[in-house]
Amino acid sequence: MFRIRRIHDEVSPANKAALAQIAAIMHSRFSPAPAEEIDQFGRHLHNPFLKSFRTILFIAENMRQRVMGFAYLLHEPRIRFCYLDWIATEVDTSGGGIGGALYDRVRQEAAALDAMGLFFECLPDEAALCPDDVLRTDNRKRMRFYEKYGARPIVGTAYEKPYRPDQNCLPHLMFDGLGRFEKPERIFLRKVVRAILEHKYAGYAAPDYIRMVVDSIGPGPVTLREHRYVKPSTVSTVIVTRPAGRIALVFHDRHAVHHIHERGYVESPVRVRSILREISAHPLFEIVPAKAFPTRFLESVHDADFIAFLRHACAELKDDRLVYPYVFPIRNKTRPPRDRFLLAGYFCIDTFTPISRHAYAAARKAVDCALTAAQELVNGRRLAYALVRPPGHHAERRAFGGFCYFNNNAIAARFLGQYGRVAILDIDYHHGNGQQDIFYDKRDVLTVSIHCDPSHAYPYFSGFRDELGEGEGEGFNLNLPLPEKTDGPRYRSALSSALRRIRAFCPDFLVVALGLDTAKDDPTGSWSLTGRDFELNGRLIGELGTPVLVVQEGGYRTRTLGVTARHFFEGLAAAPIRRPAIGTRDLAPHNNSHRVIFDRATKAAR
Ligand SMILES: [Zn+2]
Numbered sequence: 001m002f003r004i005r006r007i008h009d010e011v012s013p014a015n016k017a018a019l020a021q022i023a024a025i026m027h028s029r030f031s032p033a034p035a036e037e038i039d040q041f042g043r044h045l046h047n048p049f050l051k052s053f054r055t056i057l058f059i060a061e062n063m064r065q066r067v068m069g070f071a072y073l074l075h076e077p078r079i080r081f082c083y084l085d086w087i088a089t090e091v092d093t094s095g096g097g098i099g100g101a102l103y104d105r106v107r108q109e110a111a112a113l114d115a116m117g118l119f120f121e122c123l124p125d126e127a128a129l130c131p132d133d134v135l136r137t138d139n140r141k142r143m144r145f146y147e148k149y150g151a152r153p154i155v156g157t158a159y160e161k162p163y164r165p166d167q168n169c170l171p172h173l174m175f176d177g178l179g180r181f182e183k184p185e186r187i188f189l190r191k192v193v194r195a196i197l198e199h200k201y202a203g204y205a206a207p208d209y210i211r212m213v214v215d216s217i218g219p220g221p222v223t224l225r226e227h228r229y230v231k232p233s234t235v236s237t238v239i240v241t242r243p244a245g246r247i248a249l250v251f252h253d254r255h256a257v258h259h260i261h262e263r264g265y266v267e268s269p270v271r272v273r274s275i276l277r278e279i280s281a282h283p284l285f286e287i288v289p290a291k292a293f294p295t296r297f298l299e300s301v302h303d304a305d306f307i308a309f310l311r312h313a314c315a316e317l318k319d320d321r322l323v324y325p326y327v328f329p330i331r332n333k334t335r336p337p338r339d340r341f342l343l344a345g346y347f348c349i350d351t352f353t354p355i356s357r358h359a360y361a362a363a364r365k366a367v368d369c370a371l372t373a374a375q376e377l378v379n380g381r382r383l384a385y386a387l388v389r390p391p392g393h394h395a396e397r398r399a400f401g402g403f404c405y406f407n408n409n410a411i412a413a414r415f416l417g418q419y420g421r422v423a424i425l426d427i428d429y430h431h432g433n434g435q436q437d438i439f440y441d442k443r444d445v446l447t448v449s450i451h452c453d454p455s456h457a458y459p460y461f462s463g464f465r466d467e468l469g470e471g472e473g474e475g476f477n478l479n480l481p482l483p484e485k486t487d488g489p490r491y492r493s494a495l496s497s498a499l500r501r502i503r504a505f506c507p508d509f510l511v512v513a514l515g516l517d518t519a520k521d522d523p524t525g526s527w528s529l530t531g532r533d534f535e536l537n538g539r540l541i542g543e544l545g546t547p548v549l550v551v552q553e554g555g556y557r558t559r560t561l562g563v564t565a566r567h568f569f570e571g572l573a574a575a576p577i578r579r580p581a582i583g584t585r586d587l588a589p590h591n592n593s594h595r596v597i598f599d600r601a602t603k604a605a606r
Contacts, residue, residue: 010042021067121171151176158216258362278562314360349401420508428515431463488533516555535571542575
């Protein structure tokens with residue numbers, strides 16, 4: 001089992017570890033290993049235009065985060081081509097489809113970037129150019145592999161010509177038309193070759209050599225070598241992609257054990273059921289079963305004594321007994337009461353969120369769903385939805401409340417933070433005080449919340465505009481409170497401000513805390529957003545082009561919850577996958593087809 005993952009930066013822990021493993025693969029595969037190149041991988045991620053190319057790095061890793069191979073792709077957005085600089089697997093990975101999966105992913109990325117072809121180098125398989133038998137056998141294997149995709153050497157140019165008399169075995173320039181182009185057009189090819197030699201081989205290839213190679217692309221049509229290893233009829237140039245908009249839908253039936261049968265307790269199991277009824281069979285969604293995650297993921301945002309308290313307090317309760325917090329020892333936090341149920345007030349922000357026998361189990365399952373959905377994004381999916389209850393966005397580092405016990409979206413954000421930068425956008429009617437509290441003094445997760453002014457709405461004590469974060473987190477919390485009466489257009493103007501701030505933060509992942517209680521006639525809200533508004537809001541968020549994890553928060557008008565959710569997701573998925581503007585990052589959907597090879601794009605001693 002392995003997944004293909006994009007490495008966005010060289011700073012987050014998982015990515016740092018991956019880069020070290022890539023260096024190890026380079027050292028084991030290439031002798032002598034190109035130390036300067038290895039060193040550049042991380043720096044290029046940091047500054048993607050360092051060599052006039054935008055750099056994109058994919059790894060194949062197993063579930064224990066061992067890197068089994070990688071592909072390093074260059075993108076030239078002005079000339080519109082991609083160049084596969086390196087593709088390599090571990091020495092002891094024989095087959096297993098890793099090389100093929102990486103190459104598939106690279107082709108898919110190149111196509112998503114609208115490249116007019118994927119270029120790379122491949123060492124020659126002809127005896128005249130490569131006298132070494134062993135090397136030539138290897139080269140043939142590579143050529144055979146690429147030929148299956150229709151990729152072949154461009155012939156009739158001086159690209160293979162040595163520029164020093166002692167050189168031999170210089171690589172062919174290969175062309176993969178990505179299922180769209182049979183061969184490169186002449187003028188385009190001249191630009192491509194010039195860009196490769198000038199930028200990639202800067203300092204190695206002399207100007208007159210470059211001119212000679214470019215001029216060798218004569219007036220006649222460009223030709224690719226005839227097929228040598230595979231019958232043309234068996235070539236498949238099709239780019240395998242997952243259905244672009246399929247959203248991973250993760251939920252767990254165990255949420256229903258948490259059922260507070262009291263009048264006015266609107267946070268009930270029917271909420272999830274009414275959403276599922278509307279979307280579970282919808283072609284936009286693909287159901288993904290929830291996996292169990294250990295407690296340490298909760299501890300990444302909640303204090304251990306708070307988690308332990310909830311676990312024990314729930315376990316001690318008889319079936320239908322409820323304990324509501326009733327004493328709040330706010331004057332002396334250093335003296336927590338001994339009695340378990342007195343402690344409820346010590347760890348709670350209000351008087352209407354009870355402890356029940358099953359609250360802990362249900363809340364744990366919600367966390368599992370959020371983490372499973374987050375994992376889907378890490379695996380390369382663009383959109384995932386954790387349809388959970390109890391909700392989480394009012395749960396703080398060491399406090400529950402507002403129907404929430406554990407902060408699902410914050411836990412997922414912490415998890416995603418191992419792989420890149422994360423922003424949380426809370427679009428529930430109520431302020432997302434939980435993640436604000438958790439990340440208030442941190443700058444690695446941007447927290448943004450659009451909600452009803454806390455002078456009128458729960459949680460009343462937080463969500464004001466002047467709460468900006470503190471310490472190194474100052475400037476990384478944004479609250480956009482709106483009036484008690486707010487309609488779609490007014491809302492969208494705040495949403496646009498929120499998205500501007502998020503865009504400037506340049507996240508690799510966006511977590512959306514989705515409250516549907518902003519909808520018209522919600523029993524806990526006062527706004528008037530319609531289905532159409534939800535669709536437009538979803539679309540605006542989708543247009544960020546960032547992979548999005550949606551985590552369910554509030555929303556209590558059960559008659560219309562499903563339709564409202566559907567509108568939101570239809571908008572979110574409909575947003576076009578934007579081609580990345582210069583300087584921004586992107587992540588196209590990925591595929592996982594399997595084929596057997598290992599390979600490298602050579603970088604000969606040009
Ligand atoms: Zn709410």
